[in-house]
Amino acid sequence: MTAALTEIRPTATPTTGATVQLSAVVKAFAGHAALNSIDLEVAPGELVALLGPSGCGKTTALRSISGLESIDSGRILIDGADVADTPTNKRDIGMVFQAYSLFPHMTVLENVEFGLKMRKVAAARRRERALETLDMVGLTKHRERFAHQLSGGQQQRVALARALVTRPRVLLLDEPLSALDAKVRVQLREEIRRIQTELGITTVFVTHDQEEALAVADRVAVMRDGRIEQIGTPEELYATPTNAFVADFVGLSNRMPAELIDGQVHLHGCTLTLLGGPMPDGPVLALVRPEDIALATAGIAGTVISSSFLGSLRRTRVRLNDGAVVAVQHEVERRPLPGDVVTVQLKGAPVSALPSKQKK
Amino acid sequence: MRPSWPRSGRRQSANAHPADAHATKIHPIEYTVSLATEPAPEQDGVELTARHHPRVALAKPSNRRRRLAYAGLTPFAAYVLIFLALPTILAVVTGFFSDDGSLTFENITGLFTPTILATFGSSFWLSGVTAVIGAVVGALICYAMLGTKVGGLLRTIIESAASVLAQFGGVMLAFAFIATIGVQGLVTVILRDTFGIDIFADGVWLYQVPGLILPYVYFQVPLMVITFLPALTALRPQWAEASATLGGTRFAYWRHIAAPVLAPAFLGSLLLLFANAFSSFATAAALISQGSQIVPLQIRAALVSETVLGRENMAGALALGMIVVMVVVMWAYSVLQSRTSRWQR
């Protein structure tokens, strides 16, 4: 089934990654279901992000693929073969942990070489390959340093190189950026994406940061309480969330009471197209993105509650006359103060809607 | 005048604990009134307040408060001086004097006579053997405790038992072993009557140096558990997991990762056990009522001897010898400790 692990793959040509499949996977911990029947298919070379709040099961799902967690029922297939009886060290995967995973007594180079050492690659060849991979993450000149001498971002880069040196068929990343400073996070996630695309490795990326997931992934699976709520491209998730949880988790949205008549959403005198599948007519909650509302000279009246400066834009919270509170995104030049009376206007973009009775 | 914002404490680095992902530098406001203010490490508290705080007039009470604070240290300092520093110095120095008060090196050279050297040899042998046995068995127990819940029942029992048994020395331990493997001891009798093995067929060895091995091991093993367990539990699970994902077997993990990381702590604990055995007196004194086969007993003989007068100075020389050995061992121990803590960040 698997290629001999001692095989040394050429580095220039990207590997065709493996397929990963989770089929009705269930895992329970002491009475509570961490994974409640998960179905997931990852195509070769694809990067799928598992996104969700703490406790939703995303890390458990990742660790099940690696074999560090066993599952109660269901199947996990890598390249079409069931890996249930394959121990972790034979699954030919690469894994990057959140923190503290570098071996403290080894230099950076020795850390990166480790996977090759386990595959009995000769010392000279090992060194060469390790240096190559270290170069991909830009840390060649730190090769003789130790983990505690590196910054957090550098440590994670080494961890990435270490995971990639054997050119595994699947790369698993368990919240690799959560412990890092904001700026480093953005830099590093782009590097991870770049390397992953270059090498064509099938990747599963766990995070609780929706911006991160949307930025790097080919597809995002939003998880809650052990199930996948929705899986799709970032654009799909953003534009057409299938339920309130996903809509709230991915990006911001305002919930405004509206009326669905003849398949069109009627809201504050505007008629908007409905996104997603057909719904029965009646009262609904329209999900309106802050960027789809504007501060205008005429429209719905309201009072400003607060306004936040976010660098390239402002987000202002306004209490409308009917009591609803909405967030409005606008240019930075306008500076509303708390208590100002303003008028807002819907820009007319299509909106998703939820039946108004639905609880989150 | 702009108040300065002295930095106190270490900067939180970017690779801090995941929970501190947004760690900020802490800048306390300096104020003179509170005793609780810690002066910044590089500057004296008084100067800082005078220079940076507008209310310079309050610098004087701060000065006086500092002097008061120093005064607060004197009782302890005096106590330690009289009952630790002075006895140590006296113990060491008496070795250089003969009984009539004159300076001499006789006692020191006396350390190198065959009998005394043999005594040191026995002490080293006994300490070494019991340290190794204690270290291996103790490490085994610590290994068995890996993965148990911290603060759980099993751990608490073992840790308490270890603390008690590590202190269970001297006279009580001697009794216990006489009751166990003494001439009429429980195990001796069982072995003799049930299995026909007479452990004292070649003579009673319990009351000589080899007989000290078992009682010493009895308190060495718990001491090992106490000192080594923190190191073993500091092994991060991510290392084992990373090793597995990289293709390592269990054996490879222990050989390439766990063992090298634990080596300094293990050796450090080994040294501590050696020092512990070397400096033990009570158990040997209780089991060996007459005789001075190991250094502490030799000191006893020098201090209480009625037959040979004026041997207290010999005790001083022996004490000096012991201190030299202990200093070397403890220095090596502290070097190893700093190696361990470097990796336990």
Next chain:
Amino acid sequence: MSANVAAPVQPVETVSKRAKPANQAVRIGAEPSALTRRLILGIIGAIFLIPVIAMIEFTFRNGLAGDYTVNHWTGLFSEDSARTYRGLYQAIGNSLVLAAVTVGIVLVLLLPTMVLVHMQFPRLKRTLEFICIIPITVPAIVLVVGLAPIYSVVVQVLGGSTWTLAFAYGITVLPYAYRAIQSNLDAIPVKTLSEAASTLGAGWMTVLWTILLPNLRRGVLAASFISIAVVLGEFTIASLLNRRNLQTALLQVSQSDPWVAVIFALFALALAFVLLLIIGRLGSATPSRRKS
């Protein structure tokens, strides 16, 4: 790949269902298996129990006759026991007094000094730590060589009773007491707490008394208990300075009545175990409190 909605509620088919899987940590070698754990702890535990069992068995022996008796135990509670074992009871009393005075020294001398250094003289922390570790390098057997002349002076000033030994014991327990209190000090954010209290108007005395000391209860208690355990077991200094304490008395009594000696040794062991068990529970009580 098109967007998928949430997975079906029931698993359609459970192709492979495993029996309760082995702990993965065991498979990767981070932990021993339950069997290994039980074997190791069981065997070693049993071996360590043997001397204690032998001691208990010994106390029931009827001299050199082959049978057993409870006389040695009942003899303790008889009316003459106080008279027969007067020396021993006196020695026990001495040891208890010594323990009390030693704990006093720890609380009155060591504790305030540690708090003072922690708050006011952080640079002296390493020095203090070094001082408190010295008694390990200079063991009792060495210290006693130099204590003899010092105690001849002490005897002139304070008399020859046994309680003055506590001054030496305070030094012997320094390493243990220091570590117990220091780990507590390190665990509470002393600086932040006292600064917060100061901004709210508290003077340094109030800070010490109402903020710091209550939080140091755990460390202080642990230090006290460990000091008691050490003092009760101390033999070297008492013996070589010719004083009577529990251990020297036990040794003496064992020449004439070994059974009683062993009985009291068992009592001392049980007491130490209880004390240190309490310390252990104290140590684990606080973290779980923090979780809520």
